[in-house]
Amino acid sequence: MASFVPVPAGSDFPIQNLPYGVFSTKDNERRRVCVAIGEHVLDLSAVADFYPESVRESLQSTSLNLLMGLGHESWAVVRKITTELLLKGSKLEQNSPLASKALIPQSTVEMHLPAQIGDYTDFYSSIHHATNVGIMFRGKDNALMPNWKYLPVGYHGRASSVVVSGTPINRPYGQTLPVDGQPPVFGPCRLLDFELEMAFFIGGPENKLGERINVDDAWKNVFGFTVMNDWSARDIQKWEYVPLGPFTAKNLGTTISPWVVPVAALEPFLVDNFPQDPSPFPYLKHQQKFNFDIKLEVSIKPENKSEKVICKSNYKNLYWTVLQQIAHHTVTGCNVRPGDLMASGTISGETEDSFGSMLELSWKGTREVDLGNGEVRKFIKDGDEVIIRGYCENNGLRIGFGECAGKVLPAIAFS
Amino acid sequence: MASFVPVPAGSDFPIQNLPYGVFSTKDNERRRVCVAIGEHVLDLSAVADFYPESVRESLQSTSLNLLMGLGHESWAVVRKITTELLLKGSKLEQNSPLASKALIPQSTVEMHLPAQIGDYTDFYSSIHHATNVGIMFRGKDNALMPNWKYLPVGYHGRASSVVVSGTPINRPYGQTLPVDGQPPVFGPCRLLDFELEMAFFIGGPENKLGERINVDDAWKNVFGFTVMNDWSARDIQKWEYVPLGPFTAKNLGTTISPWVVPVAALEPFLVDNFPQDPSPFPYLKHQQKFNFDIKLEVSIKPENKSEKVICKSNYKNLYWTVLQQIAHHTVTGCNVRPGDLMASGTISGETEDSFGSMLELSWKGTREVDLGNGEVRKFIKDGDEVIIRGYCENNGLRIGFGECAGKVLPAIAFS
Numbered sequence: 001m002a003s004f005v006p007v008p009a010g011s012d013f014p015i016q017n018l019p020y021g022v023f024s025t026k027d028n029e030r031r032r033v034c035v036a037i038g039e040h041v042l043d044l045s046a047v048a049d050f051y052p053e054s055v056r057e058s059l060q061s062t063s064l065n066l067l068m069g070l071g072h073e074s075w076a077v078v079r080k081i082t083t084e085l086l087l088k089g090s091k092l093e094q095n096s097p098l099a100s101k102a103l104i105p106q107s108t109v110e111m112h113l114p115a116q117i118g119d120y121t122d123f124y125s126s127i128h129h130a131t132n133v134g135i136m137f138r139g140k141d142n143a144l145m146p147n148w149k150y151l152p153v154g155y156h157g158r159a160s161s162v163v164v165s166g167t168p169i170n171r172p173y174g175q176t177l178p179v180d181g182q183p184p185v186f187g188p189c190r191l192l193d194f195e196l197e198m199a200f201f202i203g204g205p206e207n208k209l210g211e212r213i214n215v216d217d218a219w220k221n222v223f224g225f226t227v228m229n230d231w232s233a234r235d236i237q238k239w240e241y242v243p244l245g246p247f248t249a250k251n252l253g254t255t256i257s258p259w260v261v262p263v264a265a266l267e268p269f270l271v272d273n274f275p276q277d278p279s280p281f282p283y284l285k286h287q288q289k290f291n292f293d294i295k296l297e298v299s300i301k302p303e304n305k306s307e308k309v310i311c312k313s314n315y316k317n318l319y320w321t322v323l324q325q326i327a328h329h330t331v332t333g334c335n336v337r338p339g340d341l342m343a344s345g346t347i348s349g350e351t352e353d354s355f356g357s358m359l360e361l362s363w364k365g366t367r368e369v370d371l372g373n374g375e376v377r378k379f380i381k382d383g384d385e386v387i388i389r390g391y392c393e394n395n396g397l398r399i400g401f402g403e404c405a406g407k408v409l410p411a412i413a414f415s
Numbered sequence: 416m417a418s419f420v421p422v423p424a425g426s427d428f429p430i431q432n433l434p435y436g437v438f439s440t441k442d443n444e445r446r447r448v449c450v451a452i453g454e455h456v457l458d459l460s461a462v463a464d465f466y467p468e469s470v471r472e473s474l475q476s477t478s479l480n481l482l483m484g485l486g487h488e489s490w491a492v493v494r495k496i497t498t499e500l501l502l503k504g505s506k507l508e509q510n511s512p513l514a515s516k517a518l519i520p521q522s523t524v525e526m527h528l529p530a531q532i533g534d535y536t537d538f539y540s541s542i543h544h545a546t547n548v549g550i551m552f553r554g555k556d557n558a559l560m561p562n563w564k565y566l567p568v569g570y571h572g573r574a575s576s577v578v579v580s581g582t583p584i585n586r587p588y589g590q591t592l593p594v595d596g597q598p599p600v601f602g603p604c605r606l607l608d609f610e611l612e613m614a615f616f617i618g619g620p621e622n623k624l625g626e627r628i629n630v631d632d633a634w635k636n637v638f639g640f641t642v643m644n645d646w647s648a649r650d651i652q653k654w655e656y657v658p659l660g661p662f663t664a665k666n667l668g669t670t671i672s673p674w675v676v677p678v679a680a681l682e683p684f685l686v687d688n689f690p691q692d693p694s695p696f697p698y699l700k701h702q703q704k705f706n707f708d709i710k711l712e713v714s715i716k717p718e719n720k721s722e723k724v725i726c727k728s729n730y731k732n733l734y735w736t737v738l739q740q741i742a743h744h745t746v747t748g749c750n751v752r753p754g755d756l757m758a759s760g761t762i763s764g765e766t767e768d769s770f771g772s773m774l775e776l777s778w779k780g781t782r783e784v785d786l787g788n789g790e791v792r793k794f795i796k797d798g799d800e801v802i803i804r805g806y807c808e809n810n811g812l813r814i815g816f817g818e819c820a821g822k823v824l825p826a827i828a829f830s
Binding site: 118119124145146147150151153154155156157158159160161163167168169170172173174175177183184186189209210211212233236239240241242243244245246247248249251252253278281282283328329331332333334335336337340409412414 | 533534539560561562565566568569570571572573574575576578582583584585587588589590592598599601604624625626627648651654655656657658659660661662663664666667668693696697698743744746747748749750751752755824827829
């Protein structure tokens, strides 16, 4: 299967991918829905006439929320027609005025958040990450909390501070407790960190408050996946988080890649779910495979220096599936809505080079991470850009997620 | 100051109040912005021509978000003109066709959520509540966590599950740990509770991500107050909440009253801020009085029985002001948006009859709360309606918040 749009070798965006995004251009600031193909975007609003009327409005919208809300049957229709439009010999290729209008080089567009995020939830579903953090703060014998293997631990995050890749992040001010038993101090965060995560957007019909989503139906609510950096102020978090969880240590910003890869594009990369022991409660039990072999990498690029990969992890390290996350999220009757974002929590693998945060890579600041060029890090410095990438690859097929990047700017002093 | 619209003695809604809401009627399902006056609503969309063009669109909107976003100068303009329209001898009284169109009996309207809530944050700002809960779970010597008096502890809640007064709440299913050290069990919540809270809506200009809101400017971001019941599944919460905070134990539903009382209406009831020791960090310090004498009551109405007041508390019990809450919420650069909802946390007073939850009133289920008619409660039973009311009163002036009511329905069995 080949597109008439050139797709360079190693591109994240072959015709088998077609991730969704929202873009604007300098000469047209209206936000429009698109897919990525090679080094172009296909403006779906410009080709909306090729699609059935039932989906057309969603393709002419300024965000993906409408399309997300239409449900999996409509997603399949849109994906099929988009694929046909991009194949060699398609009606679009034959209509070159339209093709040149609808296909726009990615280098000339501005990408935006793909959806209006109603609510953002962050889970804590990597067993290696939870174990690492547990060992650091509670010792080896109590590393995993007693609830961890019974339910996908998660918490409500801040939706307003989710931003698209490329948005700079200011080092925050906050309260910290440098010395136990002494009073806290106030100043710029000293232990700024990234968290390597993936997230998915909720789609499909909304459930009403009080209605649960059955784990076997939950796949209908998974629109697609993105790559995320859940920036974390470790020193602020440690002081503030008891007893109600992380708050200002996390709402300083959460970066996502602009591309939402549909589940259909990930199907060739399905792998067995993570083995679970003890067996989960029936409301969390499903047979369906819903785990993916997605390679994940984190690079740090110090100011004016070249980037260095410091972590290689994989999505398949997650203990809980997104179907279990949805079933648990709604078990008490919580309603979810198209555009809601649910994240995995930091995805660490078993080995030291696969840990998904500086907290783990530097083991709480006890060792240095080498960036080459004479640069070492325990946590993130001002001027550092953190770049997270994700991709699936086998048999010559590469499905990528694009970049989730953000540069840390110095703290803004109090005036 | 008297309105031409009748205001019965003891009404929550004299002309000095004019709380905002969003309503619809049977013959016009479009949601419209209104104020309450006596036993009527004034449909502001019907009288929008009396207001300057700069605010008119906000009065013709389907939610209060636009008005919230316009800022305090516009709020003052709208309030002044609305007051003039409702005074005896006003242009509205003289235009009886318009008056009879714009003034609609509250008994015939349906009230909706006043705003689209972007993000919902719940603080934990009552020292008596935090102390009570601390004593129960950690003993008297460690009742308050070390951070509690240094920062307004809070957490991100779930915006989608905030509902307007009158919405029934289903008893949730969930995981609980009845016996420490034994495996958890799954079933309907056994310890369902209310939490007596107040909340305010954010208004004014949005701050950008990375920008803090100065504590001395924070008043500009306070649009108005409402009364809230933060339903809580205590047994589910206890098992799930470590280490990331409450999650499914809270997102089963959060009820607010339909009326948003503007800050201007509360000014006659300003009282001294709660004394704070230790003195807070400079970013949390303000001279401005921003505490209010608001009487709060909780009633339980068992099915087919009369209601009984079981708690009398007061807003002025809060240790942290909303100005401090806003300054802290944004100190790491979190952006807030018009329509965001920020709640106080359970407002308990010092005395046993002023505790704002069944957890405290029954002291963790160790004593019964008498409802009369042979009914006693330790927690909430199916069929119980919980009704929270708030009002300010002095010198014959009563500014009320209306009702925040919700009835608990039995758990929906798993099919």
